[in-house]
Amino acid sequence: MSFPKVGNLAPVFTLKNQRDEKVALKDFRGKKNVLVYFYPKAMTPGCTTQACGIRDTRAEFEALDTVVLAISPDPVARLAKFEEKHELNFDLLSDEDHAVADKYGAWGLKKFMGREFMGVLRTSFFIDKEGRLRHIFDKVKTKSHDQDALDWLKSQFG
Numbered sequence: 001m002s003f004p005k006v007g008n009l010a011p012v013f014t015l016k017n018q019r020d021e022k023v024a025l026k027d028f029r030g031k032k033n034v035l036v037y038f039y040p041k042a043m044t045p046g047c048t049t050q051a052c053g054i055r056d057t058r059a060e061f062e063a064l065d066t067v068v069l070a071i072s073p074d075p076v077a078r079l080a081k082f083e084e085k086h087e088l089n090f091d092l093l094s095d096e097d098h099a100v101a102d103k104y105g106a107w108g109l110k111k112f113m114g115r116e117f118m119g120v121l122r123t124s125f126f127i128d129k130e131g132r133l134r135h136i137f138d139k140v141k142t143k144s145h146d147q148d149a150l151d152w153l154k155s156q157f158g
Contacts, residue, residue: 003105003123003136010036010127011103015071015093018079023069023091029131033066033157035149037124037140038106042074042082042092046142050122053146055088064153065129071095071106073120124149 004011014024028034037054039047054061054068061068068090074082079092093100098120101107106123109116124137124145135152137145 003138004103004125004133006133006136008133009131010034010125010133011100012131013095013100013103015095015100016076017091017093018076018083018088020076023093025069025127025131028067028127028129030129033064033129033153034127035061035066035068035124035153036071036104036127037068037122037137037145037149038071038101038104038120039122040072040120042072042078043085046122047072048082048086050140050142050145051082051088051092052086053143054090055086057146057150058089060150061153064150064157066126066153067091069093071100073098073101126152 012025014022017023041047071093073096076094079094095101098107101120106121108121110119122140124140126135128134
């Protein structure tokens with residue numbers, strides 16, 4: 001699987017969030033920049049660290065006219081529990097069949113503790129107000145993801 005090309009229109013999607021509401025990428029076109037991040041599994045240590053970092057810096061993303069959408073293969077009910085347990089303040093989207101992760105090149109072969117399996121590759125994509133893919137964060141660190149993304153945004157729009 002390969003990533004979509006920077007400069008092209010980002011692959012469109014509509015997924016359900018943790019409140020069972022449909023969220024479509026096209027709804028933000030012309031209004032907001034979008035940071036889409038793919039993560040493997042709600043309520044696991046690394047994913048929780050990453051989500052809480054985004055939660056704690058949401059105001060900074062908003063100041064840069066950017067909304068955050070987090071996508072995982074978790075079912076809606078698990079996402080609702082994740083939101084509640086950690087008081088998350090952004091949309092968590094359910095991609096159970098990993099079709100959207102496939103479109104973005106964020107689904108692939110992983111290696112963990114000596115075994116290989118298919119899963120979400122922790123990756124983030126910055127999409128501008130025109131719906132164009134402007135940057136790919138393919139070396140995401142859970143502890144600094146929020147700040148790394150904000151630093152990039154500030155370098156572009158700050």
